[in-house]
Structure formats: C-alpha cells, structure tokens
Amino acid sequence: MKHFRIPLLILAAALFTDAAWADGINDPKPIPQNGSDATLITLNHPNPTVTMSAAPNSPANPCPFQSAFCVDDNFQNETDKTITSITMLFPSQGSLVFNCPSKAEMLFAVFFDNCSQSAPSPNGAEDITFSADGKNGFNGVASAGSIVCIPDLECDKDDQTTADGLFAIDMYGNDVKSTTTITATAITTPEPGAGLMVLFGAFAVGLFKLVRRAA
Numbered sequence: 001m002k003h004f005r006i007p008l009l010i011l012a013a014a015l016f017t018d019a020a021w022a023d024g025i026n027d028p029k030p031i032p033q034n035g036s037d038a039t040l041i042t043l044n045h046p047n048p049t050v051t052m053s054a055a056p057n058s059p060a061n062p063c064p065f066q067s068a069f070c071v072d073d074n075f076q077n078e079t080d081k082t083i084t085s086i087t088m089l090f091p092s093q094g095s096l097v098f099n100c101p102s103k104a105e106m107l108f109a110v111f112f113d114n115c116s117q118s119a120p121s122p123n124g125a126e127d128i129t130f131s132a133d134g135k136n137g138f139n140g141v142a143s144a145g146s147i148v149c150i151p152d153l154e155c156d157k158d159d160q161t162t163a164d165g166l167f168a169i170d171m172y173g174n175d176v177k178s179t180t181t182i183t184a185t186a187i188t189t190p191e192p193g194a195g196l197m198v199l200f201g202a203f204a205v206g207l208f209k210l211v212r213r214a215a
Contacts, residue, residue: 028071028173028182029101030088030128031064032112035168038074039186046079046189054180064108067172071182077141077165079188084140085131086112087187088169092124096175096182100128111167113138130169141167 039048054071057063063070077083090098100106100115107113112130120126132140142148144165171182 027097027099028171028176028180029099029105030130030169030171031101031105032109032130033064033072033168033170034110035072035074035076035166038076038166038168040076040078041083041186041188042078043080047185047187048075049183049185051181051183054176054178054182056178064170064172065105067174067176069176069178069180070170070172071176071180073169073171073182073184073186075167075169075186077143077167080143080146082140082142082146083188085129085188086141086169087127087129089185089187090126090128091183091185093182096180098126098128098171109138111138111141141165 039050041048050073052071052073054069055061056069057067061070061072073088088098090096097120098117100117101109106115109130112132113136114131114133116129116131118127132138142163142165144163146163146165147160148163149160169184169186
C-alpha cells in the first residue's frame with residue numbers, strides 16, 4: 001500500500017497545482033474591441049507578433065469591464081479583405097493561461113461574436129480563435145479604405161462610410177497586473193506549417209494506397 005501513496009500524492013499535488021494555475025476566473029480573457037494606432041496586418045505580413053505591457057484603466061485606455069489593468073493589442077486590417085476570423089496565438093506566458101470570454105461578455109465585444117480555445121500545448125502555447133457569423137451586427141473587420149454600411153441602417157449611399165480597419169484584442173482579468181507583459185501572434189491566414197502538414201498527409205495517404213496495391 002505504501003508504494004501507491006507516493007504516486008497518489010504526486011497526482012493530487014499536480015491536480016491542485018493545475019487548478020491554482022488555471023482557475024478560469026482570474027486568468028486573462030481576450031476580447032475584441034475598437035482599436036487605435038496599431039500594428040499593420042497586410043497581405044505580405046498577415047500574422048504579426050506583438051509584445052505589450054499592461055496599462056491601467058483610464059479614459060485614454062479603457063479596460064473591458066472596468067478591470068484595473070489590461071493589455072491592448074491594436075491592429076489595422078490592410079489586407080483589402082474583411083477579416084472574419086482571427087486566431088491569437090499565445091506562446092507560454094509562465095503562469096498565465098488564457099480563456100475565452102463568456103457568451104454574456106462576448107455581447108460587449110466588437111467585430112467578432114464567437115470564441116473557441118485550444119488546450120495548452122506541451123510547451124504551454126495556446127490558441128484563442130475569434131470569428132464573426134454575420135449575425136447581430138458582428139461582421140468581422142473590414143479592410144481600411146473599404147466602403148461599409150453603417151450598422152442598423154439600410155445601407156443606401158448616405159448610410160455608407162469608409163472603414164478604418166482598426167481593432168484591438170484587449171486582455172483583462174485579475175491576473176493582469178501592472179507588471180504583466182504578454183506576447184501574442186495574430187494569425188489571419190493558415191500557418192505555413194499547417195499547409196505542409198496537409199501536403200505531407202496527402203502524400204502519405206497516397207504512398208499507403210500504393211503499398212496496399214502492391215501487396
């Protein structure tokens with residue numbers, strides 16, 4: 001019986017540590033908001049990486065839900081296409097584990113109204129993906145300079161405006177403090193690695209079929 005006690009204690013400690021590390025309440029939540037001066041997203045640079053430090057909640061830097069501090073990643077869409085989904089890739093941030101906002105919180109979002117997240121990878125990286133379904137005024141981020149309709153109007157010529165392409169991903173939560181710095185990559189196109197995996201996957205399937213026929 002003694003031999004089983006140590007593994008059980010280790011397992012209990014690991015579960016307790018995980019619970020404390022990712023409590024789901026205090027951990028940062030990203031939410032799409034209006035943006036300002038920003039990192040450009042272009043056809044030649046569709047997946048920029050940014051590192052930003054937390055700033056206190058203020059009229060010049062309003063944090064979601066009156067959080068004391070938040071980290072703002074500001075972007076501008078200059079791809080000539082509407083961005084209807086974006087994945088925020090967070091490399092390992094130490095003790096920070098990111099969560100999607102709740103459905104109620106997403107009603108305060110701008111541009112995107114759906115959120116999904118991946119479980120942390122072995123190296124601690126996480127994906128948070130936002131998307132727009134075209135409902136209730138959530139249509140993604142139009143490219144800067146494009147003509148768009150003013151929400152809730154019929155979109156006659158007088159109801160149109162020129163998009164600025166600006167948006168932000170704001171990260172808030174009790175774990176975001178004055179000393180918090182967050183690095184993230186905004187992925188608006190499939191990563192090259194994903195394309196290679198599909199290519200080599202198809203190649204492997206083809207080889208498998210050839211081997212079966214030869215057999």
